[in-house]
Structures are given as C-alpha cells and as structure tokens.
Amino acid sequence: MGSITLQKVSKVFGEAKVIPSIDLEINDGEFVVFVGPSGCGKSTLLRLIAGLEDVSGGQILIDGKDVTQAAPAERGLAMVFQSYALYPHMSVRNNIAFPLKMAKMEKSAIDKKVTDAARVLNLTDYLERRPSQLSGGQRQRVAIGRAIVREPSAFLFDEPLSNLDAALRGTMRLEISDLHHQLKTTMVYVTHDQVEAMTMADKIVVLNRGNIEQVGSPLELYKSPRNLFVAGFIGSPHMNFVDGAYAQSKNAKTAGIRPEHLNLSKDSGIWRGTVKVAEHLGADTFLHLDVEGIGQITARCDGEFGAYHGDTVYMTPDEAKLHRFDDKGLALKA
C-alpha cells in the first residue's frame, strides 16, 4: 500500500512562497514523476512528502493517514538522494543494513534481507567494499538497496541519475523501471530531464514556479498540453510557437507545431526558410531554420532528407497536429 494525497500543501521560506498551494493524488503502485525547470519547487515538494521540510500549510496523507506532523522515519517512505548519501565509513553491507539495524531487527533477518537485496541489484560481489571503492552506478544501486530493504510504502527519488554519465543514465533508467515492475511499489521521482520523465512515468506532474501546470500520462501531455508552458516543456526538440497572421488565420493568439509535425520539401510549401544549422543524428536530422515573416523554426526530418547550412527548404505544418493557444496561453479545443 502506498497512496499519497496532498491537500492544499504550501511552503514558504522566509519571504519566498516556493509552493503556493498544491493538491495532488498519487495512487498506490504508480510511478509519478515531478518535472519542471530548476527552482520550480519539485525537490521541495518531494522533501515535504519525505518530512525533511515542515509544510507551511495544508495536509499530507499517506494511505489515508494524516502524516503532516510525523517524523520522516515514521512515514514509511524511503528516499534515494542525488548525492546517494551513502555512509562513507561503512561497508556496502552495513550501508544497506543500517535502516534495519535502526529498526532493531534481528541479525539473521537483516542478513537475509541484505543478501536478497544485493542479489536483485547485482551487488553480491561488492558487499564488503566501501562506497569510495565503487563506481557511480554501483553507488546508485547501493542507495536503492538501502531503500528497498525497508520495504517502504513508497520510494522517493531526488534526481538520482543526474550525477551519472549519459550511457549509465540510460541503463539505470531501465533498471529503475524494471524494479518498479518487480516491486509494484509507489515511486515518486523528481527530475529536470524530460526524457527520464517521458520514459519512466505512469503519470507526469509538470511544475512551474511552485504550481502544477498539468498532470497526466506522458502521451497525454505530449498530445494535448494544457498551456504554452507544458507545450514548450514536453517534447524534444521544443515545440515551435508562431504568432501573428498565421495564428490568426487559425483563430488563435499563438499556434504551436512540433518539429516532427512539419512536412518538409525542397520545392514547395507554405513556409520558405533557410537552414542555419543542421544537426545530423543519423536516423533523424534537426534543422534550425530562419523562416521569412515567422522567425526561428526547428524542424525534424528523416536522416536521408539531405539539407545543409544555407539550403532553402519549404515546409507545411500538419494541420491535424496543430496546437492552438488563446491570449492567456491556454490551449483551445480543436
């Protein structure tokens, strides 16, 4: 069991209102990702759930029980920190065993749990080592091991992959997703990386300046962003926003079109642009174009398309995939 409910939760640091008021429902077994730009309050929100910060107002319920005033250890949650926060003078075994030792569990039971966790996480050969003798990915796994032995009702991850290199990040992403399928425990995951958010989440919570902009599944957010912020934040490369005459012709203040929804051609189309930079990724090519009367546009085309710096390219937006926004930045229904 591990459902978490936030009711009108707010957090104030001195003068700064970091989180004005948030209502959120996290269901049992869900993988929820908090995503947003730096300073949007996503880590603060996680720390409020963990109990490492006191809330300034509102209530936090875990499995229907009010834990707003409960100490971190009493909430039955486990947290994986950005720096891993392993205890440097303890062996991997003692690191993983520490929460069980603090819970005054019997030694034989602790040994069994540590051995099991080490097997799941491929750490069996490293149990007697110190954290300083491990690689970044192994340290990450020890931190996860320390979390899973407690059998918490929910896991909290605070940007756990940001200290790893790109290749390892990809592997760990898969491992964490795999772990979630095995354990079926609620996971709350904070990241600023939208790739992590899109690939791992059941439910994404997009935060901006302490407010929830939108909550939904990755594809919902991609297909129907509720406002300009979500539209611009989710998707890589970012959505193109077009103001002016073209948008007005579609009865909108701003028209949004994703780079992958532009049909490119070398001889005809409604917009004509010059390639400034072409990023060839192999399968795909990202073209950064200067378009007459519109400005900067990013387009995504097939790797075979063959456009280079200085070439002229025509493009036509896919009308069915067009997003329209009103003057408040909110999405208009089709």
Added chain:
Amino acid sequence: MATQNTKTLARLMMAPSVLLLLIWMIVPLAMTLWFSFQNYNLLDPSNVSFTGLFNYQFFYTDPAFFQSIWNTLVIVGGVLLITVIGGIAIALLLDQPIFGQGIVRILIISPFFVMPPVAALVWKNMIMNPSYGVFADISRFFGLRPVDWFAQYPLFSIVVIVAWQWLPFATLILLTALQSLDGEQKEAAEMDGANFLNRFIYLVVPHLARSITVVILIQTIFLLGVYAEILVTTNGGPGYASTNLAFLIYRTALLGYDVGGASAGGIIAVVLANIVAFFLMRAVGKNLDR
C-alpha cells in the same frame, strides 16, 4: 614534478632549507647529549669532567622522577580527555544556527589568544583563589567552605587551566570537520530511522575520527612540555605534587644549576616523548590514512 630534470631541480632548491632545519635540530640535541655525560655545574664551572652515566643515575634516583613522569602523563591524558569530549560537545552546539553566531564563536575561541602565564595568573588570582576567587564566592554562596585549589588539588587545577586554554583549539578543528559533514547523509540517516544518538554514533563520530586524531596528536606535542602554568601557579608543589618532567628539568637546571643532570633529564624527556608518540601513532594514526 614529472621529469627527471624537474625532480633534481626541486631537490636542489629544497636542500638549503632542509639543511638549515637539520642543523637547527641536530646541534641542540647533540649538545644536550654531550652535556648529559658531563659533570657540569654552574656553581663550579671550572671543574667540568666526563662522568659517564652518573647524571642519568642521579636523575633516575631523584625521588621526584617517577612522580613527574606520572604527572606528565596525567596532564596530557586529562587535558586530552576534557578538550576532545568538551570540544565535540561545544562544536555540536556551535553548529546550530543561533542568534549572534559570529560573536559567540569569537568568544569561544578567545582563550586560545591569551598567553599561558597570563591565563594561569588570571585563574590563580581571580578564579581559584581561596579568599577572593570566583569559585570561593560560589562556595560561600552555597554556604560551603571555599576550596584552596592549588593546595588541595594542585594537579587537577593545572589540568583545568591547561584544558581551558586548549579547548578552543579542539573546538575549532572539530567544528570545521562537523560543518563538512554532508547534509544529505544526515537526512538519509533521519529517513532510515536513526535518532539523534544513533546519528551521532554512526555518522558524526566516524566522520570526526580524523580530526580528533589531529587534535590528539598536535595537543600531545604541546602538552608534554607544559611549564608556564605550573611555574606561575603551584611552582611544582606542594612537594612534587604538580611537577611534570619539563618542570623537573627546569628545577635541576636553573634552581640546582646542574647543567649535566638537566641535560640527562632532557634526553629522558625526548625518549619518553618518542615512546608516547609511538603508542599514539599505533592507537590513532590509522585514522589519518583514510
């Protein structure tokens, strides 16, 4: 320092200072060693002769010798105990965010800037004096007989004064170590259900181990030679109750004018310091390797 050339150059450049340091150390040591085998008394400076190990025998059979060694160890051990435990406690308190933190820290550190004879005089005349000291006032306030500290507990009084002087040093080093403890580790321990005591035992103390070692090693070097505090307060007495090895050497040399005997005592002190250093490095030195 990658190539052979730079290595040789570096050695050449360092050589003068190394040589100077070596001479600075070797000459006094050699002279002390030389005098320790001489019958050399300043009351009769014309009559200097070789006496072999007589000076050592003389110093060894001095009734104050073993007591002074014991007193030396008590001062070192007592002060270390008070400063390390007290230093950790004060550092933990200073690590909390409080109003006027900067001023409080300066106040805590200030005893270290008071020179030893001055500190000893302040303690002797204003704090521990049996008729007008602060402690006597406190005793009288509770209707008790004032304690004559230097007569009744001479060694303990010396330990207290020296500890008062070294507490800021220990506090300062331990505080900086405490501040370098990773905040996320503390939070992780909190999430793991460790209460304050457990966090202290499993997280703070291991983290402080290296700094505690540094405090112990540096303080031991200075505490083996405590002298000014004894001279100003008890003058080694009553009897030999507060005489340590350094003070015994001073007595032999400058009150007994016996240069030979004092030199023998100095050599014994050097040997003793090395024995202490050996056991100390065995006991706590491994903390420095991590």
